[in-house]
Amino acid sequence: xxxxxxxxxxxxxxxxxxxxxxxxxxxxxxxxxxxxxxxxxxxxxxxxxxxxxxxxxxxxxxxxxxxxxxxxxxxxxxxxxxxxxxxxxxxxxxxxxxxxxxxxxxxxxxxxxxxxxxxxxxxxxxxxxxxxxxxxxxxxxxxxxxxxxxxxxxxxxxxxxxxxxxxxxxxxxxxxxxxxxxxxxxxxxxxxxxxxxxxxxxxxx
Amino acid sequence: xxxxxxxxxxxxxxxxxxxxxxxxxxxxxxxxxxxxxxxxxxxxxxxxxxxxxxxxxxxxxxxxxxxxxxxxxxxxxxxxxxxxxxxxxxxxxxxxxxxxxxxxxxxxxxxxxxxxxxxxxxxxxxxxxxxxxxxxxxxxxxxxxxxxxxxxxxxxxxxxxxxxxxxxxxxxxxxxxxxxxxxxxxxxxxxxxxxxxxxxxxxxxxxxxxxxxxxxxxxxxxxxxxxxxxxxxxxxxxxxxxxxxxxxxxxxxxxxxxxxxxxxxxxxxxxxxxxxxxxxxxxxxxxxxxxxxxxxxxxxxxxxxxxxxxxxxxxxxxxxxxxxxxxxxxxxxxxxxxxxxxxxxxxxxxxxxxxxxxxxxxxxxxxxxxxxxxxxxxxxxxxxxxxxxxxxxxxxxxxxxxxxxxxxxxxxxxxxxxxxxxxxxxxxxxxxxxxxxxxxxxxxxxxxxxxxxxx
Numbered sequence: 213x214x215x216x217x218x219x220x221x222x223x224x225x226x227x228x229x230x231x232x233x234x235x236x237x238x239x240x241x242x243x244x245x246x247x248x249x250x251x252x253x254x255x256x257x258x259x260x261x262x263x264x265x266x267x268x269x270x271x272x273x274x275x276x277x278x279x280x281x282x283x284x285x286x287x288x289x290x291x292x293x294x295x296x297x298x299x300x301x302x303x304x305x306x307x308x309x310x311x312x313x314x315x316x317x318x319x320x321x322x323x324x325x326x327x328x329x330x331x332x333x334x335x336x337x338x339x340x341x342x343x344x345x346x347x348x349x350x351x352x353x354x355x356x357x358x359x360x361x362x363x364x365x366x367x368x369x370x371x372x373x374x375x376x377x378x379x380x381x382x383x384x385x386x387x388x389x390x391x392x393x394x395x396x397x398x399x400x401x402x403x404x405x406x407x408x409x410x411x412x413x414x415x416x417x
Numbered sequence: 418x419x420x421x422x423x424x425x426x427x428x429x430x431x432x433x434x435x436x437x438x439x440x441x442x443x444x445x446x447x448x449x450x451x452x453x454x455x456x457x458x459x460x461x462x463x464x465x466x467x468x469x470x471x472x473x474x475x476x477x478x479x480x481x482x483x484x485x486x487x488x489x490x491x492x493x494x495x496x497x498x499x500x501x502x503x504x505x506x507x508x509x510x511x512x513x514x515x516x517x518x519x520x521x522x523x524x525x526x527x528x529x530x531x532x533x534x535x536x537x538x539x540x541x542x543x544x545x546x547x548x549x550x551x552x553x554x555x556x557x558x559x560x561x562x563x564x565x566x567x568x569x570x571x572x573x574x575x576x577x578x579x580x581x582x583x584x585x586x587x588x589x590x591x592x593x594x595x596x597x598x599x600x601x602x603x604x605x606x607x608x609x610x611x612x613x614x615x616x617x618x619x620x621x622x623x624x625x626x627x628x629x630x631x632x633x634x635x636x637x638x639x640x641x642x643x644x645x646x647x648x649x650x651x652x653x654x655x656x657x658x659x660x661x662x663x664x665x666x667x668x669x670x671x672x673x674x675x676x677x678x679x680x681x682x683x684x685x686x687x688x689x690x691x692x693x694x695x696x697x698x699x700x701x702x703x704x705x706x707x708x709x710x711x712x713x714x715x716x717x718x719x720x721x722x723x724x725x726x727x728x729x730x731x732x733x734x735x736x737x738x739x740x741x742x743x744x745x746x747x748x749x750x751x752x753x754x755x756x757x758x759x760x761x762x763x764x765x766x767x768x769x770x771x772x773x774x775x776x777x778x779x780x781x782x783x784x785x786x787x788x789x790x791x792x793x794x795x796x797x798x799x800x801x802x803x804x805x806x807x808x809x810x811x812x813x814x815x816x817x818x819x820x821x822x823x824x825x826x827x828x829x830x831x832x833x834x835x836x837x838x839x840x841x842x843x844x845x846x847x848x849x850x851x852x853x854x855x856x857x858x859x860x861x862x863x864x865x866x867x868x869x870x871x872x
Binding site for chain 1 (some may be wrong): 465493496497500501504508512527528531534535538540541542543544545546547554561562565566734760
């Protein structure tokens with residue numbers, strides 16, 4: 213009996229890893245993909261080596277794109293009479309519907325609300341209360357904020373200067389993201405847009 | 418103790434030959450002392466266990482390199498194969514029952530690879546959502562094996578991981594996992610008790626204290642309630658465990674953890690400014706949400722319930738009038754109760770909080786000072802009377818710390834300061850004399866195996 217339970221414990225560990233990998237792999241293989249514009253910086257993770265932190269354009273959502281439930285929640289939080297019920301650290305889950313430019317594949321925010329939309333491509337995000345204001349929501353996290361790369365390649369991303377591009381030229385970076393039916397996003401790649409901008413300081417050198 | 422018994426058995430033949438004892442007496446002693454007990458293979462467990470942990474960390478760091486050339490399925494295949502291989506080795510070694518230490522180490526390696534796998538999958542699929550979850554999932558994987566094998570090493574890993582999870586939640590997300598102390602208590606603490614493992618109990622106790630501090634302190638003002646409550650819980654548990662003959666180390670471990678937490682907290686409260694600031698910060702500016710005050714209420718009720726159980730038992734066994742009960746339990750209970758009164762009494766009054774709050778701080782500070790002095794005198798008195806050097810030194814150190822602290826914040830006259838130092842010096846001198854005199858009057862108890870060495 214004890215031997216069978218130990219075997220079940222082994223299976224539990226294998227299944228947890230399998231589920232983690234399998235869910236993401238399923239999204240990568242079956243879900244629609246969009247491109248998201250971003251700006252990278254290069255920190256290092258103790259367990260996972262180099263990665264690029266990504267700040268997306270869609271991480272900032274102006275109030276004009278709030279859905280009715282989200283509008284009501286933010287108004288309630290700002291209300292002094294009942295606002296104390298919401299901790300400043302607590303997170304809310306958002307469903308951000310995306311509109312995709314068919315020519316470039318680039319996605320931008322159509323609107324955001326507390327429930328998933330009936331149709332269309334949407335992405336699930338989380339945001340803390342202190343990043344929510346009546347005018348905009350900032351720093352929405354979609355669980356795709358880190359792009360893991362081989363150790364030593366971080367600076368190329370940080371400088372936004374891929375191979376083949378002149379020194380001092382910065383290329384905008386875009387991430388390819390597969391989005392599952394429940395809004396879970398998985399990073400599947402990146403591209404450098406050809407339209408570059410030269411940094412004046414470096415050009416002067 | 419077991420070492421002494423072993424040495425006595427070794428010396429029996431020598432004593433019989435010297436005519437000190439008869440053969441019949443030697444046989445009677447042999448029959449009474451069962452001889453050295455079989456102990457777990459600590460050498461294998463420590464070295465193989467450490468090897469497993471280091472190997473697992475190596476796997477994590479190796480994959481952290483994140484080779485671009487290796488396909489993601491290759492990486493996944495390696496991690497799944499390594500996980501299965503480690504656990505299969507553990508199962509085979511366990512079924513052959515040759516060296517349980519090696520089987521434990523193999524399972525521990527498997528759990529380390531499981532942890533590495535969590536980070537690797539997150540790396541392959543660029544998952545960055547809420548990283549502390551990885552620690553709690555890893556801890557649950559370790560707890561499964563800790564209970565099923567059962568294994569001290571897996572329990573230790575789980576206790577460390579749960580504390581790490583709680584700290585990461587607090588530091589990175591400013592959130593408070595209330596479940597963390599419960600998970601430590603049920604997952605590692607209970608297992609330590611069942612396995613009678615002092616090492617696991619000690620680590621679980623520390624992990625419990627950390628998890629309580631991180632998990633329940635939603636607001637800076639409630640930090641003292643949580644810390645004093647945790648102290649009282651540990652001391653109550655130590656008291657309840659004292660009659661358990663099969664796990665005599667438990668009382669000492671729980672008491673030491675409790676006292677290490679209690680004395681600094683009590684010392685902080687002896688400063689009037691600290692007591693005033695702590696109390697001032699204790700009042701929420703608005704009504705806190707239930708998820709913040711409910712755990713505190715549960716903690717206070719749990720502490721009270723546990724202490725009531727200890728009190729009932731001490732009264733029925735007529736043990737409540739002992740120095741240990743007063744020092745280990747009544748004193749923490751008194752300061753805990755005083756803190757609660759100082760916290761809540763001003764709120765219940767009709768007049769303004771600002772009028773009552775300084776009085777409450779003075780009351781709390783006076784109580785803390787009185788209890789600190791009580792611990793000083795108690796240690797010195799008991800230590801001198803029973804010739805216990807450790808207690809005398811402890812009491813003297815507490816006295817010195819208290820006098821130096823008061824030197825700065827209480828006495829504004831050089832005359833008073835000078836007098837206090839003279840009193841302290843004379844007191845310490847008197848302690849030395851009394852200790853030495855009592856020691857020389859005590860009947861000489863020497864170890865028969867090492868004459869001249871104190872037993």
